[in-house]
């Protein structure tokens with residue numbers, strides 16, 4: 001396979017290693033060796049040695065969430081996310097993507113979302129319309145909130161309104177490129193989508209990004225791909241934390257206690273884990289569960305649930321089990337995608353909360 005020498009070296013180092021097998025949220029959910037960084041490396045190395053065809057490993061390549069837990073754990077500095085994304089790109093170039101990924105890819109390219117959606121929910125469109133005037137501050141909702149979790153999108157807009165600062169929400173918001181990056185890595189199409197989003201963001205002084213997945217893309221991946229955003233970019237969580245600290249967002253303490261499910265994009269990739277605790281602490285008692293802050297375990301997402309729903313449910317159920325194990329009655333996440341995944345698990349022992357649930361108390 002046409003792969004960079006750097007990725008080949010990482011593949012050859014990972015393929016016989018077992019050191020991070022305990023850390024993969026998917027491997028832990030399925031109990032299968034195929035869902036480890038090492039197994040993925042072994043498959044890629046067999047393709048590189050022409051023992052098997054690239055198409056034979058692609059299902060397995062898309063079973064990785066690219067959450068980076070293995071990268072973070074690796075004491076020798078090898079990077080399974082890098083070679084997994086490169087393999088996806090190569091499969092796209094060689095027309096060897098699985099059919100279900102091709103379908104999502106076509107939709108992401110044509111409609112800006114991988115879910116085949118062409119229209120916003122009416123109530124969300126109305127909420128967006130009330131913020132159509134141009135302001136210095138742009139609130140970037142993101143694809144998942146716009147098309148797959150519109151009630152959370154509406155409630156996030158309500159939370160932003162509580163800060164009293166005027167802001168704009170775009171009816172025709174483009175995709176950030178984060179989902180294309182997951183599907184096909186750093187392809188030209190991914191960079192073009194990112195450039196289009198950056199151009200829109202550059203028309204504002206400040207951009208507050210709701211979805212941690214978009215925040216990671218804009219604040220980290222764009223730089224890797226040479227896409228420049230001149231606007232000041234903030235995560236939704238850090239914006240709310242600043243609003244709490246400055247008194248712009250006045251919150252009332254309740255007798256609730258929550259444990260924090262840190263989205264890896266914030267806590268591991270962007271080094272931000274205090275902000276959610278600042279906001280949560282203004283409303284509730286805050287406790288910690290196993291694997292917190294930059295050691296967090298991913299709890300599932302909307303995009304992967306679109307093609308492997310049962311496994312994503314198991315991933316989320318495992319994370320809820322972690323919360324139960326410390327006696328938690330409520331679990332708070334700042335990721336709309338993790339929120340949907342966690343709520344897809346049928347259980348009534350741990351209340352799953354978003355920041356919107358906590359702040360609006362609805």
Ligand code: SF4
Pocket residue numbers: 013014015017018019020021037038070071073074075076077078079080
């Ligand atoms: S990422 Fe590090 S710990 Fe994990 S398989 Fe590769 S070399 Fe081993």
Ligand code: SF4
Pocket residue numbers: 023024025026027035036037063064065066067068069070071080081
């Ligand atoms: S990036 Fe995450 S999902 Fe992928 S192998 Fe590593 S730990 Fe597992």
